[in-house]
Amino acid sequence: QVRLQESGPGLVRPSQTLSLTCSISGVSVNIGGDYWSWIRQSAGKGLEWIGRVYGTGTAESNPSLESRVSLSLDTSSNKLSLTLTSVTAADTAVYYCARDHYGGLPSPGYHFDVWGQGVLVTVSS
Amino acid sequence: DIEMTQSPSSLSASVGDRVTITCRASQTIGPYLNWYQQRQGKAPRLLIYATSGLQSGVPSRFSGSASGTDFTLTISSLQPEDYGTYYCQQSYFPPRTFGQGTKVEI
Numbered sequence: 001q002v003r004l005q006e007s008g009p010g011l012v013r014p015s016q017t018l019s020l021t022c023s024i025s026g027v028s029v030n031i032g033g034d035y036w037s038w039i040r041q042s043a044g045k046g047l048e049w050i051g052r053v054y055g056t057g058t059a060e061s062n063p064s065l066e067s068r069v070s071l072s073l074d075t076s077s078n079k080l081s082l083t084l085t086s087v088t089a090a091d092t093a094v095y096y097c098a099r100d101h102y103g104g105l106p107s108p109g110y111h112f113d114v115w116g117q118g119v120l121v122t123v124s125s
Numbered sequence: 126d127i128e129m130t131q132s133p134s135s136l137s138a139s140v141g142d143r144v145t146i147t148c149r150a151s152q153t154i155g156p157y158l159n160w161y162q163q164r165q166g167k168a169p170r171l172l173i174y175a176t177s178g179l180q181s182g183v184p185s186r187f188s189g190s191a192s193g194t195d196f197t198l199t200i201s202s203l204q205p206e207d208y209g210t211y212y213c214q215q216s217y218f219p220p221r222t223f224g225q226g227t228k229v230e231i
Contacts (some may be wrong), residue, residue: 071132103178107178
């Protein structure tokens, strides 16, 4: 059974860097056609996709955050990481990691089929 | 970005009711539309993928369909455990985008 668990500081000061880790168990991240994503949820903006990483290390991120986001995947420890620089109060949210799974035929496309429980990050001085 | 618009934003229904939630995409997205349920304080849970695929473990009272850029989630007979907020999400083109949610109260 695939399980995801986010971890990281619950409070980050404005203009500082937010760093989160997602521990993945039950599957090896460098096997198969899945991506590993970060998604956040705030009261103001609902659910927002941050970006995703493939097992090879290929990453793509939301253009709205691209200049501040760094995503990485450590295949040796099976951990996904997120770094978000220059945070403001607008970055306060619950951050989730999720598996972006390819459905294949006859149901093509990707969907987030496994989620972590989420971690609340508050940006405040 | 592809904008996803859900309606209604909230609804109240009784056990046994047939409930329909609609999601409209701002452009064509093919069948690449997923539905999630989220209960308070919990992570979203995948219900339907690729318009009409039922995720493993999800009751068969949940179903999905589409007509052009309009997508529908139907709960055939609402149960007490179906409360929560429902979100649609497109996976046609990055960035992935979600609807604003439909809150279902029983």
